[in-house]
Amino acid sequence: MTTITPPPSRIYLLRHAKSGWAEPGQHDFDRALDNQGFAEAEVVADKAADRNYRPDIVISSTAVRCRQTAEAVRRATDEEIEPIYIDELYNGSLGTYMAVIEGQKESASVMLIGHNPTMEEVLEALIGADQMVAAIPGGYPPAGLAVLDYRGIVAGSGAAWVLIDFLTA
Secondary structure, eight states, rough: OOOSSOOEEEEEEEEEOBBBOTTTTTGGGGBBHHHHHHHHHHHHHHHHHTTTTTOOOEEESSSSSHHHHHHHHHHHHHOOOOEEEEEGTTOOOHHHHHHHHHHHOOOOOEEEEEEHHHHHHHHHHHOOOHHHHHHOOOOOOOEEEEEEEEOOTTTTTTOOOOEEEEEEO
């Protein structure tokens, strides 16, 4: 498991909602949410707002489908939050995602909106493979939102992060 020093007290990991297939000649980066994806993004954002999950900062991949997912979160949780878009999250590695989270030293809670398989890798790095498989045995679904709290080092396990909730549309 990975430690982030100093950590935010809460991390939200949101995989973008379902996107459509690329049109002929269209780049993967430009794929938009399909109708199901727009609905998923709204549902998971509303569920997060209903549970009072309101990140201090939202950081998203610049890919169109992530931007659209971030907009649903902004509308549902806090219209004042302007997502920060980072190019490196598109096709970013585990190290890139972790560095972005670790760089948020001024925020008590951070939401990262990105892509699989990296989103799943981040969750596994923070809570461990056994906990991740128990929480999402079928893998990280589109519009899946993991909510993690920092609990410090737990004697015997070394686990600093605890998955407290996992929302889906």
